[in-house]
Amino acid sequence: MTLEQAKFEYLLRLGDSSLIIGHRLSEWCGHGPILEEDIALINIALDFVGNATSLLTYAAQVEGKGRTEDDLAYLRNERDYRNLLLTEQPNGDYAMTIARQFLYDVYTYFLYEELKNSKDETIAAIAVKSHKEITYHLRHTTEWMYRLGDGTEESHQRLQNGLNELWMFTSDLFDMDEVDAILIKAGIAPDLNKIKEAWEKRVKEVVAEATLQLPTSIAKQKGSREGKHTEHLGYLLAEMQYLPRTYPTAKW
Amino acid sequence: MEDSKKIEEFEAKIAAGQKIEPKDWMPEAYRKQLIRMMSQHAHSEIVGMLPEGNWITRAPSLRRKAILLAKVQDEAGHGLYLYSATETLGIDRTELLSQLHTGKAKYSSIFNYPTLTWADIGAIGWLVDGAAIMNQTALARGSYGPYSRAMVRICKEESFHNRQGYEIMMHLAQGTPEQKEMAQDALNRWWWPAIMMLGPSDDQSPNSEQLMRWKVKMESNDAIRQRFIDRTVPQAEFIGLTIPDKDLKFDAATGHYTHGPINWEEFFEVIKGNGPCNAKRLKARTDADKKGRWVREAAVAYAAKREKEKLIA
Numbered sequence: 001m002t003l004e005q006a007k008f009e010y011l012l013r014l015g016d017s018s019l020i021i022g023h024r025l026s027e028w029c030g031h032g033p034i035l036e037e038d039i040a041l042i043n044i045a046l047d048f049v050g051n052a053t054s055l056l057t058y059a060a061q062v063e064g065k066g067r068t069e070d071d072l073a074y075l076r077n078e079r080d081y082r083n084l085l086l087t088e089q090p091n092g093d094y095a096m097t098i099a100r101q102f103l104y105d106v107y108t109y110f111l112y113e114e115l116k117n118s119k120d121e122t123i124a125a126i127a128v129k130s131h132k133e134i135t136y137h138l139r140h141t142t143e144w145m146y147r148l149g150d151g152t153e154e155s156h157q158r159l160q161n162g163l164n165e166l167w168m169f170t171s172d173l174f175d176m177d178e179v180d181a182i183l184i185k186a187g188i189a190p191d192l193n194k195i196k197e198a199w200e201k202r203v204k205e206v207v208a209e210a211t212l213q214l215p216t217s218i219a220k221q222k223g224s225r226e227g228k229h230t231e232h233l234g235y236l237l238a239e240m241q242y243l244p245r246t247y248p249t250a251k252w
Numbered sequence: 253m254e255d256s257k258k259i260e261e262f263e264a265k266i267a268a269g270q271k272i273e274p275k276d277w278m279p280e281a282y283r284k285q286l287i288r289m290m291s292q293h294a295h296s297e298i299v300g301m302l303p304e305g306n307w308i309t310r311a312p313s314l315r316r317k318a319i320l321l322a323k324v325q326d327e328a329g330h331g332l333y334l335y336s337a338t339e340t341l342g343i344d345r346t347e348l349l350s351q352l353h354t355g356k357a358k359y360s361s362i363f364n365y366p367t368l369t370w371a372d373i374g375a376i377g378w379l380v381d382g383a384a385i386m387n388q389t390a391l392a393r394g395s396y397g398p399y400s401r402a403m404v405r406i407c408k409e410e411s412f413h414n415r416q417g418y419e420i421m422m423h424l425a426q427g428t429p430e431q432k433e434m435a436q437d438a439l440n441r442w443w444w445p446a447i448m449m450l451g452p453s454d455d456q457s458p459n460s461e462q463l464m465r466w467k468v469k470m471e472s473n474d475a476i477r478q479r480f481i482d483r484t485v486p487q488a489e490f491i492g493l494t495i496p497d498k499d500l501k502f503d504a505a506t507g508h509y510t511h512g513p514i515n516w517e518e519f520f521e522v523i524k525g526n527g528p529c530n531a532k533r534l535k536a537r538t539d540a541d542k543k544g545r546w547v548r549e550a551a552v553a554y555a556a557k558r559e560k561e562k563l564i565a
Contacts, residue, residue, distance in 0.1 A: 019314075026317075029305035029324055030536065033544025034551075035298070035332050042325040046318060053314045070313045094547045150557065151550025158546070243312035243370055250428050252312040252370075252420075 006182040007120065008062045009082070010189055012072070013179075013225070015055030016083035019073060020233070021104060022048025023240060024091055033094050040140060044101075047133040054126045074244040078234050079227040086169040088233045092162065095148050095155065099162035102141040103203065107173050109138045110198040114190035123188065142206055149210025160212050167215035172222045173199070179225070266467050271397035274340035285468050286396050287341050288357075291348045294334035295359035297327045298352075299533050303367040304376060312370060319416055320373065326409045333406070337398040353538045360384075361519060362449040364527030371424050371431075371438035377417015379439075379446035379484065385410045386480045387450060395467035418487060425491040432492075439488065440496045447511070448519040450477045456516070481509050 025045035032038035056069035086104055091097045112134055115127035148155040174196045183189035207214050223229065243252070258277050265272065272278055301324050308324065311317035335345045351357035362380050367373065385407055392403035424435035451457060451473035463469040485502075488495050499512030521527065 023309060026305075026308045026321060029308055029321075030298075030301040031540045031543075033540070033547035035328060035335070037544075037547075038301070039325060039328045039332065042321055042328060046321040046325065049314060049318045049321060053318065056314070073314055074312075094544070147551050147554040148547070151554040152546065154546050155550030155553075239309050242310060247428065247430060250312075250431050252316055252423060252427075 001178055001182060003182060003186055004062055004064075006179045007188065008059055009179045010183055011055050011059035011062060011123075012082040013084075015052045015059055015072075016081050017087045017104075018048040018055065019052035020081075020083040020236065021087035021101075022046075022052060023236060024087070024089075025097075025101075027091055028097070037094075044137055044140070047130075047137070051126070051130050051133070054129075058122050058126070070244070074241045078229060078237060081227055081229065081233060081237070082224060083229075083233075084169070084224045085172045085221055085230055086166060088230060088236060089166060089169065090232055092165075093158055095158035096162035096165065098141055098144045098148060099159060099166055101137070102145050102206070103163075103166060103170060103173075105134060105138040105141050106199050106202050106206075107195065108134050110195045110202075111190065111192075114195065118189065119187035145206050145210045145212075149207075149212045156211065159210070163207070163212060164215045164217065167217055168219050168221045171219035172224050175222045175225055177225050263465065266395045266465070271400065272395050273397045281462075282466055282468065283341050285463060286399065287338060287343055289468070290334055290338040290341075290399055291343075291351065292358050292360075294331050294338060294348065295352045295357055296363065297331035297334060299359045299363045299537065300380075301327050301331075302533055302536050303363055303365070303529075304373060306367050307370060307373050310370070311373075316420070323377070323413050323416065326413065330402075330406050330409070333402055337402045340398050349541065353534070353541060355525070355534065358523070359533075360449055361522045361527065362445050363533060364522050364529045365441070365445050366529050368441075369434050369438060371421070371434040372442065374417050374420030374424060374435065375438040375442040377413050377415075378421050378487070379417070379442050380449065381410050381413040381417060382484060383446050383450055383480050385414055386476045386483075390470040390476060393467070393470055418491075421493070422491045425493055435491075436493055439493050443496050444515065444518075445522075447477060447481070447514060448516070450480065452516065452519070453477075453514070478508055481511060482507075485509050 022045045025041050025048065028038070028041045029045075030038065032041055052073070053069055056072045060067045060069055060072055084104070086100060089096075089100055091100075109131075112127045112131040116124055116131055118124040118127065145159070148159040150156070174192045176192050180189060180192065184191050204214060244250070259279060262272070262276075262278060262282075265276075272282075304320065304324050304327075308317065308320050311320050335348060338348060339345060348357065352359070367376070388403050388407050388410065392400050392407060394400045394403070421435050421439075424431040426432075454472045454474045457473055485495055485500065497512045499510070501510050502508075503510050522530070525531075
């Protein structure tokens, strides 16, 4: 695998995760628990779509085959998608959405902090912009972890259920392969073991402060690096991609 | 006698072009009418998120998706802003929302129509926001300070929404034959509802002279409707779409378009709750309210615990 190939693959991993979790958050639009949260979730979804656009635009450029960011988003199939399994999980109730977002925000917070120092200037520039946004996202989800965890008995139970259910997908966040090895060596991407340490520490702290229990189940599910997804992704893409696929010659 | 003197002062202020502010004295009828109008406007923003939100996950490009998200976010923001402005009249948001949920308060009739294709997103921005701007630029000159200032700000964002809608339509109209058909179909379905959303014609809507004098209402429905038609017809022609009104004619003598008969029966049916999506829209809102209750309760409980800790410490 060449450096360029590894970079392309890595950009898809980052970009697809943003796109898919942004899609999930946008499903809340108009249905949130309170107007302020509708606004917050749409805003965060918008950040993710923007971030995905930057990353996929750069991915298309690195690939050099004349594809555009929209080709990558709208014309790739399930098995070619590289988003983390966590990001495609359905919204569930508000606690499930907050649990998913919290686990992901802590991850991107530390990951993008490292990516700011990437030797690839474009990735570093995207990371600088995104990290500012992620800092807000994490603050938002952390506050909701506290509110729901230490709110009422019902909210506590719901959030605990959410965490328990999603925990199995967290090992996927730190799965590394040849792509990572090449990019770590080139100083372009960080070692995910390092991110994992910081992630575990922060997750533990917040979970404890929120009076919740860290799930005891073993997180074993992996597969996003090879495009082995859960059954949810196919439906999501069918919905997202239907217009460009139905009208292949149309421009929008 | 005291009241008649107060009314005199109140009216003099308005006549002099001054704004009425929340703590100023105002007649009860003025307060009630404003609560009705402003909350109806706020509800329209919130319910209006639903037909457009319907297409966010299916927007055909990343750029279109981002623009639509930003637009719907603006609408949620307008809703919040307008609820806050309405609260200055001494009623709180919970009460206003409960009026929406029980059907006591109305929202714009237009949002009871379905968004069936992507072109509907273009049509809403172009026609619905276009019509709304006509109404709102007039209201920006209204007498109640918080509402008129809200209108100034909202109109700025609405004109961006209007342009993006027209741009979607332009792309479709210049696109493949299927896209053009999609655009024409959307125009066919949204034209008359957009015409009607500006309210009953003047002979059916006895605009009290008082509301005009109090600058709660600034212009008659028909006058606003005429301005909307005059502005929109050339835009349709420019992109090669046909307004679905065979009686539409330009009258060179007056410089205005004349239009065919409006199906007011349909309008009043939709207002009564019998439009295609009334039940669906209201259910989406009440469901969100019910499903969100435990979240709001948790936030309140958490805040109370922190408050208690502060007292102990």
